Amino acid sequence: MDGSWRVAVNATLHCLTGCAIGEVLGMVIGSSLGWSTWPTVILSxxxxxxxxxxxxxxxxxxxxxxxxxxxxxxxxxxTISITVMEIVDNAIMVAIPGAIEAGVGDWLFWASLAVAFAVAFVVTVPVNRWLIARGRGHAVVHKYHDHAAH
Structure with a gap:
C-alpha cells in the first residue's frame, strides 16, 4: 500500500471512529425509545x-x-468524509428490513450496523484519498498533528 492510500485509510479510520460513536449512540437511543426509522437516523x-x-x-x-x-x-x-460515510451507512441500515426496529438486544441490529460501517469505510477510503491528494479533507489537519505531540 503506497503512502497516499495509507494516509487515506488512517483518515477514514479517524472518521469512522467519530461516526461510529455518534451512530451507535443515536441508533441505541432511537431504538431503545422505540422511535421510528427516520427520527433515529436523524439523531444518529x-x-x-x-x-x-x-x-x-x-x-x-x-x-x-x-x-x-x-x-x-x-x-x-x-465534512465530505463524514457526509459520505453517513449516507452509505444509513442507506444500508434503512435498506436492511427491520434492522433499526430490531432493537439493541437483537443480533440483526448489530450485524446490520457492522455491515453498514464496513461498506461505508470501503466507499469512503477512495474519497479521502482523492481529497488528501488535492490538499483537502483530512490533509488540512496534518500540520496540527506534529504540534499536538509537543
Whole structure:
C-alpha cells in the first residue's frame, strides 16, 4: 500500500471512529425509545457529525489553535468524509428490513450496523484519498498533528 492510500485509510479510520460513536449512540437511543426509522437516523447522523468533528477539534486545540479556527479546520477536514460515510451507512441500515426496529438486544441490529460501517469505510477510503491528494479533507489537519505531540 503506497503512502497516499495509507494516509487515506488512517483518515477514514479517524472518521469512522467519530461516526461510529455518534451512530451507535443515536441508533441505541432511537431504538431503545422505540422511535421510528427516520427520527433515529436523524439523531444518529447529528451525533456522528458532532463526535466526528469533536475528534478533530481536540488535537487542533491542543496545538494552540483558537476554538473558532479549530472548528473551521474540522469543518474543512471532515465534512465530505463524514457526509459520505453517513449516507452509505444509513442507506444500508434503512435498506436492511427491520434492522433499526430490531432493537439493541437483537443480533440483526448489530450485524446490520457492522455491515453498514464496513461498506461505508470501503466507499469512503477512495474519497479521502482523492481529497488528501488535492490538499483537502483530512490533509488540512496534518500540520496540527506534529504540534499536538509537543
Amino acid at each position: 447522523v447529528a451525533l456522528a457529525f458532532l463526535f466526528g468533528y469533536s475528534l478533530t477539534i481536540r488535537p487542533v486545540l491542543r496545538a494552540g489553535v483558537a476554538f473558532g479556527a479549530a472548528v473551521s479546520v474540522a469543518l474543512a477536514a471532515d
